[in-house]
Amino acid sequence: xxxxxxxxxxxxxxxxxxxxxxxxxxxxxxxxxxxxxxxxxxxxxxxxxxxxxxxxxxxxxxxxxxxxxxxxxxxxxxxxxxxxxxxxxxxxxxxxxxxxxxxxxxxxxxxxxxxxxxxxxxxxxxxxxxxxxxxxxxxxxxxxxxxxxxxxxxxxxxxxxxxxxxxxxxxxxxxxxxxxxxxxxxxxxxxxxxxxxxxxxxxxxxxxxxxxxxxxxxxxxxxxxxxxxxxxxxxxxxxxxxxxxxxxxxxxxxxxxxxxxxxxxxxxxxx
Ligand SMILES: NC(=O)c1ccc[n+]([C@@H]2O[C@H](COP(=O)([O-])OP(=O)(O)OC[C@H]3O[C@@H](n4cnc5c(N)ncnc54)[C@H](O)[C@@H]3O)[C@@H](O)[C@H]2O)c1
Numbered sequence: 001x002x003x004x005x006x007x008x009x010x011x012x013x014x015x016x017x018x019x020x021x022x023x024x025x026x027x028x029x030x031x032x033x034x035x036x037x038x039x040x041x042x043x044x045x046x047x048x049x050x051x052x053x054x055x056x057x058x059x060x061x062x063x064x065x066x067x068x069x070x071x072x073x074x075x076x077x078x079x080x081x082x083x084x085x086x087x088x089x090x091x092x093x094x095x096x097x098x099x100x101x102x103x104x105x106x107x108x109x110x111x112x113x114x115x116x117x118x119x120x121x122x123x124x125x126x127x128x129x130x131x132x133x134x135x136x137x138x139x140x141x142x143x144x145x146x147x148x149x150x151x152x153x154x155x156x157x158x159x160x161x162x163x164x165x166x167x168x169x170x171x172x173x174x175x176x177x178x179x180x181x182x183x184x185x186x187x188x189x190x191x192x193x194x195x196x197x198x199x200x201x202x203x204x205x206x207x208x209x210x211x212x213x214x215x216x217x218x219x220x221x222x223x224x225x226x227x228x229x230x231x232x233x234x235x236x237x238x239x240x241x242x243x244x245x246x247x248x249x250x251x252x253x254x255x256x257x258x259x260x261x262x263x264x265x266x267x268x269x270x271x
Pocket of ligand 1: 017018019020021022023024041042043044047067068069070095096097098118145146147148189190191192193194195196197198
């Protein structure tokens with residue numbers, strides 16, 4: 001652990017959702033390393049217990065909360081748990097998300113609803129139940145994980161792309177609504193990040209190589225690089241930033257779209 005004075009989230013209470021894996025786990029660890037007391041939430045209880053054990057091993061403070069972010073009852077309980085466990089709430093990181101591939105023709109109605117519930121309804125519910133707790137502390141932050149897929153339409157990804165675009169504009173609306181309550185609301189748009197689902201997608205070395213080349217920095221990102229952005233947006237270092245979609249993608253979205261015109265694969269899988 002670093003010494004208190006240099007920690008970005010010293011004395012804060014934070015909830016990180018999707019904390020059982022990937023970006024969420026890396027963020028829960030980093031939030032705790034920056035001095036926050038962390039409620040690590042995930043639908044998979046055993047995975048989030050592992051995250052809490054990792055934080056405690058490093059001398060951090062955390063509590064596990066099994067919760068489905070698409071359920072209002074669970075999200076309300078998750079916020080109450082943070083307040084009961086640590087005395088309040090300063091930062092919510094709505095990171096849990098899911099993906100179901102498909103075009104409008106191939107994707108089932110059930111999968112459309114699932115993606116919208118886990119990716120978008122979750123942010124609405126998070127704000128709904130966290131805002132009163134943040135107001136009680138005199139303000140705070142909400143950060144969500146959107147995606148570069150919310151900035152442009154990916155092939156065979158109607159629900160995911162639409163859901164992440166919705167997260168970006170929901171972020172703006174929440175920021176405008178709650179600015180006068182001293183609540184800042186931002187989201188992060190990652191490019192391809194090396195987490196378990198992406199690792200599975202890139203298990204073919206040739207596809208991984210193409211994905212790496214698609215990012216001008218020549219590699220895919222690490223979960224810790226998104227965690228760093230989430231910490232910054234949750235800290236006073238970003239005190240005049242609200243309503244923004246911060247792109248953390250190794251330059252992926254900076255390129256001319258002409259480059260991939262004839263290629264129907266999702267941007268992050270193109271050569
Ligand atoms: N990895 C990438 O390349 C990438 C790129 C852009 C955006 N994202 C977004 O980043 C976020 C994290 O993704 P990741 O790559 O770390 O994936 P991951 O699968 O490693 O982690 C996601 C976690 O969310 C949890 N989760 C899923 N549904 C949930 C629910 N209903 N309630 C609570 N928890 C739930 C899962 O159990 C899992 O632990 C997602 O919102 C994803 O869309 C990822």
